[in-house]
Amino acid sequence: MRAFLKGNKVVYEFEVGNVDEELLLMFSAMEIGSKSKAKEEDIVSLSDEIVRKWWNENKDRFLKSDENSG
Numbered sequence: 001m002r003a004f005l006k007g008n009k010v011v012y013e014f015e016v017g018n019v020d021e022e023l024l025l026m027f028s029a030m031e032i033g034s035k036s037k038a039k040e041e042d043i044v045s046l047s048d049e050i051v052r053k054w055w056n057e058n059k060d061r062f063l064k065s066d067e068n069s070g
Contacts, residue, residue: 001013001014001015001018012027
């Protein structure tokens with residue numbers, strides 16, 4: 001990987017096959033976030049809602065696992 005400045009941009013180059021998909025997702029999220037007009041409290045509220053929904057859908061897996069270990 002190499003990075004360099006080109007005008008007012010930072011350019012990242014990766015060899016084919018050496019691209020970290022998580023890194024690309026992070027860059028995409030940063031780009032989308034920079035264009036967002038959402039307020040911080042809206043983002044926190046949405047994040048809390050996502051966590052609550054995930055926990056409600058997955059808590060049985062973890063709670064049953066704890067019961068079996070004790």
